[in-house]
Amino acid sequence: MSRKLRMGMIGGGIGSFIGDVHRKASAIDGMIDLVCGAFSSNAEKSIASGKALYLEADRCYGSYEEMIVKEKELPEDIRMDFVAIVTPNHMHFAPAKMALEYGFHVVCDKPLTLTLDESEALQKVVKNSGKLLALTHNYTGNAMVKQARAMVQNGDLGEIRKVQVQYLQGWLSTAVESTDNKQAAWRVDPKKSGIGGALGDIGTHAENLLEYITGLKITEIAADLGRFGKGRVLDDDGNLLLRLENGAKGTMSISQIALGEENNLAIKVYGEKGSLEWHQENPNELITRWIDQPKKIFTPNGNGLYQEALNVSRIPAGHPEGYLEAFATIYRNFALHIKAINNGDTIKKTDYPTVEDGIRGMKFIYAAVESDKNNSIWVKV
Amino acid sequence: MSRKLRMGMIGGGIGSFIGDVHRKASAIDGMIDLVCGAFSSNAEKSIASGKALYLEADRCYGSYEEMIVKEKELPEDIRMDFVAIVTPNHMHFAPAKMALEYGFHVVCDKPLTLTLDESEALQKVVKNSGKLLALTHNYTGNAMVKQARAMVQNGDLGEIRKVQVQYLQGWLSTAVESTDNKQAAWRVDPKKSGIGGALGDIGTHAENLLEYITGLKITEIAADLGRFGKGRVLDDDGNLLLRLENGAKGTMSISQIALGEENNLAIKVYGEKGSLEWHQENPNELITRWIDQPKKIFTPNGNGLYQEALNVSRIPAGHPEGYLEAFATIYRNFALHIKAINNGDTIKKTDYPTVEDGIRGMKFIYAAVESDKNNSIWVKV
Amino acid sequence: MSRKLRMGMIGGGIGSFIGDVHRKASAIDGMIDLVCGAFSSNAEKSIASGKALYLEADRCYGSYEEMIVKEKELPEDIRMDFVAIVTPNHMHFAPAKMALEYGFHVVCDKPLTLTLDESEALQKVVKNSGKLLALTHNYTGNAMVKQARAMVQNGDLGEIRKVQVQYLQGWLSTAVESTDNKQAAWRVDPKKSGIGGALGDIGTHAENLLEYITGLKITEIAADLGRFGKGRVLDDDGNLLLRLENGAKGTMSISQIALGEENNLAIKVYGEKGSLEWHQENPNELITRWIDQPKKIFTPNGNGLYQEALNVSRIPAGHPEGYLEAFATIYRNFALHIKAINNGDTIKKTDYPTVEDGIRGMKFIYAAVESDKNNSIWVKV
Amino acid sequence: MSRKLRMGMIGGGIGSFIGDVHRKASAIDGMIDLVCGAFSSNAEKSIASGKALYLEADRCYGSYEEMIVKEKELPEDIRMDFVAIVTPNHMHFAPAKMALEYGFHVVCDKPLTLTLDESEALQKVVKNSGKLLALTHNYTGNAMVKQARAMVQNGDLGEIRKVQVQYLQGWLSTAVESTDNKQAAWRVDPKKSGIGGALGDIGTHAENLLEYITGLKITEIAADLGRFGKGRVLDDDGNLLLRLENGAKGTMSISQIALGEENNLAIKVYGEKGSLEWHQENPNELITRWIDQPKKIFTPNGNGLYQEALNVSRIPAGHPEGYLEAFATIYRNFALHIKAINNGDTIKKTDYPTVEDGIRGMKFIYAAVESDKNNSIWVKV
Incomplete structure (x- = not known):
């Protein structure tokens, strides 16, 4: 029932x-x-x-x-x-x-x-x-992220050569952890946060989003972390070089002291045949570029989408979905999986982040911290 | 309880x-x-x-x-x-x-x-x-619409002189009512829609948004309606001149045959001291212009907002809210009103559209249709 | 030589x-x-x-x-x-x-x-x-305007149904003509400006741009003009309904009291097969929309352009051209025409506005003023 | 005379x-x-x-x-x-x-x-x-770049903490040097280009722009260069970590194989009090962010500018200037300097890049190549 x-x-x-x-x-x-x-x-x-x-x-x-x-x-x-x-x-x-x-x-x-x-x-x-365990890397729940991933998987972009990912916030620009900001207090405390500050809080989102869209593993990183807030022991900023398993290269920039930035997670992926660009703060468009065609902008439930993107849009094109809807997609897919199990259906896992994504994230944090301690040498993830 | x-x-x-x-x-x-x-x-x-x-x-x-x-x-x-x-x-x-x-x-x-x-x-x-009766003019539930209204109410823009409002869709560009599109079928049928086509479906949203933000009544309109879809008896397009109660003037453009437009509701309000601009498809920013200052962009839960806007943002700045969240604001405020009544609290009506807004919308439709029948003469709303 | x-x-x-x-x-x-x-x-x-x-x-x-x-x-x-x-x-x-x-x-x-x-x-x-006489309706010299016109001429958009054009400035929001602003002084003086204020100064640009891109004549207008600046006898604002020769309809909004607007000339054209949108303040992109394809953005010297657009770009894609370059295109085409004549070449007129465009503009001004005097009745252009 | x-x-x-x-x-x-x-x-x-x-x-x-x-x-x-x-x-x-x-x-x-x-x-x-020798780092001739530099110099942003600069093109995505593209041919030839490919062609612009706006020297870089085009010996892509003289950190990303990018030079600078962002492809706005105020967008000849920015705008606000105008600013300032000398005036050097900028650029290229050869170790510039 x-x-x-x-x-x-x-x-x-x-x-x-x-x-x-x-x-x-x-x-x-x-x-x-x-x-x-x-x-x-x-x-x-x-x-x-x-x-x-x-x-x-x-x-x-x-x-x-x-x-x-x-x-x-x-x-x-x-x-x-x-x-x-x-x-x-x-x-x-x-x-x-x-x-x-x-x-x-x-x-x-x-x-x-x-x-x-x-x-x-x-x-x-x-x-x-x-x-089942679902990890809420919620940004992968956006329709345009699904479209991006599907485009890469279908070879629309060709071999990937270059990536840029950034996750920039500014809310730790000042010493808010000294005020009664509970969110800030535990995030700057290694006993509660772990060895990564911004790395764990937002860097893992950037890492996950990149690997999710490209389908490629980050194999090596060289990290230069910042601790700009007075007295902070954990990173509140980071600049990283990336190498991916297929030879692609890139940068990652993360920060919680990028003053004025609200929640600026963004990614660009450049392939041999096409490129794409997505901004979390304006999640309802996917910008794509091509060798011999003009720039094309995809929108949720708009023209030209893959089924994977259509699956997650709840409302007609032009009716913006946001952060909560993307988050809800994780819950929905997780719930569909449980229901399938409860019904004894033999389905493949539906699409949501799992414990394996969690381990990738932890390895990313550890590699970045090690690289930073060693003056930004390349460290395997 | x-x-x-x-x-x-x-x-x-x-x-x-x-x-x-x-x-x-x-x-x-x-x-x-x-x-x-x-x-x-x-x-x-x-x-x-x-x-x-x-x-x-x-x-x-x-x-x-x-x-x-x-x-x-x-x-x-x-x-x-x-x-x-x-x-x-x-x-x-x-x-x-x-x-x-x-x-x-x-x-x-x-x-x-x-x-x-x-x-x-x-x-x-x-x-x-x-x-209680709540009418779901949902777009007024956006945080940036609340901010816009509050700015006008607080006199930040000075006396309003000029307005532009548009609501453009393209989904009726072709004869979709002849397919099995139920949404289209009833909307082009005067028995089910009433005397207004696009006027009722989206024009009333535009009218409501304009009066909500400016706090001004539209007193007269001159309308030129289009029926571009073959065989349509109701308008699928409209161009209107507007006069507001304080002497301000403006235009309204609505369409369901504006090919390629998804759900492009947008408004601009120009005052003697400042101006504002908001786009539903990118609802998380409010663009404002000033006599002697650079353009300022407000965002939900961002800097410099009035309490009215802060009240409706559910998540931190940079975490986009969308169509459903704005819609939810109508429900939330309606629910708060019911709860207050149930608790015997004597509160003022909380902020959501009511039967009075509904009557304004109907008068707007009737005036537009009458003007259009008379070759766009000015008709009182 | x-x-x-x-x-x-x-x-x-x-x-x-x-x-x-x-x-x-x-x-x-x-x-x-x-x-x-x-x-x-x-x-x-x-x-x-x-x-x-x-x-x-x-x-x-x-x-x-x-x-x-x-x-x-x-x-x-x-x-x-x-x-x-x-x-x-x-x-x-x-x-x-x-x-x-x-x-x-x-x-x-x-x-x-x-x-x-x-x-x-x-x-x-x-x-x-x-x-030869060239009239400097300079905005038609933009590469993306040439592309827009070529797209309409080649039938890419199909039959045109709806247009929106606006030209919004805010520099006359205050009584600058009372300061030593010479630009303002003559523009508000009917002896120097003629019967149109904003109509002549910027409305004619809007009219010319619309007719240039669509290749369609405006046949009728209904105008509601504003004179918001104290003591002004000429219009400093205008809202107009438009009817074009092929049955298309639209709006025009012009203003010099749209506070905070700098030089916001913009146009949208909706056809049965496609639509386009161009903004003078960001002239290096042409936004297009389609029935069954995603939005496409064209850029000067970018992919997918017609020869008419390629002809006027002076520098590679991504190297923005601006107001002066568009203006220069009028001069260049005018100069090429003179050179051809001087060389005794029998070429067709190259592409620049002429005395005929000037007469269209004057008729537009006169029709708008007449309509406004008669409470916005439709007047033939 | x-x-x-x-x-x-x-x-x-x-x-x-x-x-x-x-x-x-x-x-x-x-x-x-x-x-x-x-x-x-x-x-x-x-x-x-x-x-x-x-x-x-x-x-x-x-x-x-x-x-x-x-x-x-x-x-x-x-x-x-x-x-x-x-x-x-x-x-x-x-x-x-x-x-x-x-x-x-x-x-x-x-x-x-x-x-x-x-x-x-x-x-x-x-x-x-x-x-005199003027070096045409033309992008510094943009009005909004002048404004950016003036804001940093006046302390509006406070101490700089983080920078991002990128210069992305896609025109070498395919082997255009094998066609009769002369531009490409010499650029991939070390005998004509020097030891840097993209580094010299566009990386030096990025380096110069960053140092010009921030007034800070890049002291160390760690570079990971790409040679994605088959047979290329010079870099056609680069990812770099940056350290500035004041302790600020950042990234630089350059590419000529970023498919679909036209001429995407962009910079972000984050300080303790404010931040700024500028994009060459849309050069007529400067985006700024603040601790306790909404985002502000500056425009050439618009409100709130420093004199340094006003000096270089040739036309009123809203009339876009582009690549050629910025380039022209270098020539104008150089010409003004010659004229002053010719007139025997004792003026300070007016504002244009000189041989010293050229040497910075060469040192930047050399440091990047050395870092890249040594698996991205930090190298002093």
């Missing part, structure tokens, strides 16, 4: 940024209900958040351990199907592991874990559990 | 465009649950749609009359709080009237009704019922 | 805007030398200007009459080939007539003359003289 | 790209006349070119040596004032040296010479000659 999937949330109390994003994104397509949560390590706060979210009182838990245990005890037609983990990085591994081991699927925010070791351990847990 | 509001839907069976938009938009902010529906005048189709939407079988109704009657009989803590009417124009009035008379609030798609008479009748029904 | 053409200038003393533009534009392509001038009705000023422009003292004249007479007396291999008239509108007719009658070709700034009568008289003078 | 300056040209026969650019650019402002030339090493071709350019026959020379000697012999009021050298790189040094030693000022295309040794030798020649 067809039914909505039931989600439990770990972290993301009222007032959090990313918890709210996960809630909205999972709601858009009408396939998922939030039914329970452990929204804070403080039980009182957790319950207050649950109440504000209209949850039933007995499903607002004081800790994620409690939630996982208690939900497991509920009848199958009531208990949650999966958890969404939206805590800071250092709180990803333990709840993900426990949830998987208790038989729940997992959606986890990025980067996957605090350390590479944890990620590799988690990969095994996923495998052993037979459950 | 705090709870989600319960929505019933009239029209909008699986596969419909605008029904799906209403469902997604009402879901985003987590304040509303779809609990029942009469999705089609065909009972079987209605039930199939309800099932596909995961509704309980006994709340998938065969007709809106059945739904309203049966829901009324349900206990207060179960029955729907309001209906969303997402049928073609000729099917707005009757269900809205009945729902209101049975004590349900109403969300109604635009234009308000088939005829101006119906609209004026509905206005009385609303008044007598003491219930 | 091949040689540079020799130009004499009437008006355009040092400090003038349009005189300097004509000098620079005529110099770019290396085909024309400025050899003499009557730069001011004040002989002293005229001579000072000529000196500052490095002219020989005996070819700096105190009046245009003197220049025409004296140049005529010079040996053929020294005397000027043509005059460029860059005075205010009321000073176009007399010098143009005299120059033609003395056997000189003429370049004249727009609008052609102060009155329609003068224009029609001048048309006869041109005809009788056998000499 | 005031007079036009007289220019002789070396290289740049009819059909050449950059020779024509120099001619047009030097003509725009009406301060310079082309009076003689040695347009080709083939005497016949040189003379044919001179004739086509309307030069007097006896001043069309068969070689640059002949031109320099013969012009020197002419009376002072007839002979050329300066030479413009527009040959391939390997033909810069000898004519520049000889011209200077014969007492002529020099305009030289970039990069300065074939080798760094030549550049340093030329620097001494310039010094000893007491004559």
Whole structure:
């Protein structure tokens, strides 16, 4: 029988940024209900958040351990199907592991874990559990990113030669971590963020987007990281050279001190036959260039798209979709996979980032940090 | 006690465009649950749609009359709080009237009704019922539209002198109504659309957006309508001169045969001290011009915004919101109003379009048609 | 023998805007030398200007009459080939007539003359003289305008259905004519400007651009003019409905009180098969839309252009050309025509605006003023 | 006495790209006349070119040596004032040296010479000659580049932290050097280009623009060069990390195989208080971002500019200037300097690139090549 999937949330109390994003994104397509949560390590706060979210009182838990245990005890037609983990990085591994081991699927925010070791351990847990893990590299959920990937896969661009990717923000230009900005505080703290600052927070998005669109692995990087904010031990800026597995070369520029930039993730890919360019802040167009034709601009549900792009557009051309819709695409594809499994369908994995993407991201962080420590020598990813 | 509001839907069976938009938009902010529906005048189709939407079988109704009657009989803590009417124009009035008379609030798609008479009748029904009616002129739900309105209200632009508004689409460039395009078929049929074609479908959005941002009434229009599609009796194109109540002048251009245009609603407002420009297809920026300062571009949750704009942004600057989010703002503000009433709070109406906006829209259509019949003479709105 | 053409200038003393533009534009392509001038009705000023422009003292004249007479007396291999008239509108007719009658070709700034009568008289003078007259509707000299026109002519867009043209400036938003702004002073003075204000100054450009690109005549207009500046008797703003000879419809919006606009001339043309859009402030791209293909952006010397566009680009793709280069194209084509005549070549007229364009412009002004006086009734152009 | 300056040209026969650019650019402002030339090493071709350019026959020379000697012999009021050298790189040094030693000022295309040794030798020649040398890093002649530099100099951006500069072209994506493309042929030939391919041709522009705007020296670079075209020995692509003298970091990306890119030179500069962004293909806007204000867009002759930017705009705001006008600014400022010297005025050097800029460019090329040979180690510039 067809039914909505039931989600439990770990972290993301009222007032959090990313918890709210996960809630909205999972709601858009009408396939998922939030039914329970452990929204804070403080039980009182957790319950207050649950109440504000209209949850039933007995499903607002004081800790994620409690939630996982208690939900497991509920009848199958009531208990949650999966958890969404939206805590800071250092709180990803333990709840993900426990949830998987208790038989729940997992959606986890990025980067996957605090350390590479944890990620590799988690990969095994996923495998052993037979459950699904989706990593919210949400930008790959944009229709124009799907179109870009499909164009590369179909050979429209020919062999890729050059890439540029950047993810620029300016919100850490000043010492906001010294104010009561919780978002900033944990991100500059290596105990909560891991060895990468901007690298983990946004660099992994850039790395993931590049590998997703090109279908090529980054094999080597040379990194020069900046720590411009006074007293910061983690990078808040980075400039990287890239080499890809097919011989293509490129640059990556990331920053959280690029003053005035809001959320400027952008990518350019140059091939032997064509090129493409996409900007997250204006996500509803894909700019393409060609040897002997004028520049062409693709739009969601517009003319000339591949099916992969058409699949993710929810509304007619010219009706812009944004950040939440792209995020929702991850949830939708994840939900479709669970439903297929529940129905006993034998389908191939639908299209969303997984634990393998998470490990790529962690390796990217580690390689960049090592290169930077060694005056920007090339380091294998 | 705090709870989600319960929505019933009239029209909008699986596969419909605008029904799906209403469902997604009402879901985003987590304040509303779809609990029942009469999705089609065909009972079987209605039930199939309800099932596909995961509704309980006994709340998938065969007709809106059945739904309203049966829901009324349900206990207060179960029955729907309001209906969303997402049928073609000729099917707005009757269900809205009945729902209101049975004590349900109403969300109604635009234009308000088939005829101006119906609209004026509905206005009385609303008044007598003491219930709320929201009209989904969704574009006013954009953060940058709120900013634009606030800037005018605060006098930043000075006295308004000139306006330009356009709403251009190209999807009726060919005879799509002769294919199995249901969207097109009813829109070109005066029995279902009313006396306005493009006028009602998109012209009312343009009119509403202009009056919303400027706070000024259009007092006179001179219209030259086009019927370019072979055999069309309703306008599929229109060019209008505008005069506003304060002496400002302007143009409106609307079209559904502007080949290649997707959903190009755009407005420019020129005042004595400043000017503004907004494009729906790129909704996350508001362009402003000044006597002695460079052009300034505002963005949602970016620098320098009025509170009215900040209120509606759900995510940080640089994270684009789109069509669904703007639509959701109408639902959110409507839901907040219902909640306030339910709580016995004495608040002022929160900000969403109402039956009065609907009547303005109908008068606009009628004036445009009359002007066009008389070789574009000026007609009072 | 091949040689540079020799130009004499009437008006355009040092400090003038349009005189300097004509000098620079005529110099770019290396085909024309400025050899003499009557730069001011004040002989002293005229001579000072000529000196500052490095002219020989005996070819700096105190009046245009003197220049025409004296140049005529010079040996053929020294005397000027043509005059460029860059005075205010009321000073176009007399010098143009005299120059033609003395056997000189003429370049004249727009609008052609102060009155329609003068224009029609001048048309006869041109005809009788056998000499050439170029009118500097400079915007038609842009490569992307040539491409636009060629696309329409080749039927790429199919039958034209809808047009939008606008020419928006803001420099008369305040009473600059009360300051020592000479540009403003004569433009708001009907004795020097004629019966049109913005209509003549920029409206004629809009009208000419539209007819040039579409190859269609505007047959009727309905105009609502504004006089927003205190005490102004001439229009400083206008909103117009347009009907073209083939049944297409459209709008024109012009203004010199559109605060913050710099020189925003823009046009959109919608056909049955394709559409195009061009913005003067960003002249190096032509946006096109299609039934079943994505949006395509053409650029000067870029891919996919017609020969007509390639002919006017001076530098490789990506090297922007601007206002002066477009202006220079008028001069170049005019010079090529003179050279052909001088060489006894029998070529067809090369591509530049002529006295006929000037008469169209004057008729446009007159029709708009008449319509406006009669509360925007339709008036034939 | 005031007079036009007289220019002789070396290289740049009819059909050449950059020779024509120099001619047009030097003509725009009406301060310079082309009076003689040695347009080709083939005497016949040189003379044919001179004739086509309307030069007097006896001043069309068969070689640059002949031109320099013969012009020197002419009376002072007839002979050329300066030479413009527009040959391939390997033909810069000898004519520049000889011209200077014969007492002529020099305009030289970039990069300065074939080798760094030549550049340093030329620097001494310039010094000893007491004559001027202008290097045509033409992009610094844009009004918005002047504004950018002035904003940095005035501290508007605060301390600079991060830079991005790119210069992307696609015209060498295929083996055009195997066709009869002369532009391509010499550029991929180390005997004519020097040790840098794209590095010399466009990388030096990027380097110069960055140092010009920021006022900061690049102190170290780490380069990864590409040679994507089959059989190419010189770089046709490059990715570089940058460190500036004040501790700022950044990236440079250059390419001539970035398929579909036309002439995409662009720069972003991020400071502690503000940021700026400029794109050569859309040169008439400067995008700026701020801590607590919305994004501001500056335009030539628009609101809020520094005098340095106002100085170079030739036409009112909204009238776009382009590549040739920026190029012309170099010529204008160079001409003003010569005139000042000729008048015996003691002025400071006006603003144009000189031999020192040329040496910076050569050092940049050498450092990049050395870094690339050593697997992208950091190399001092």
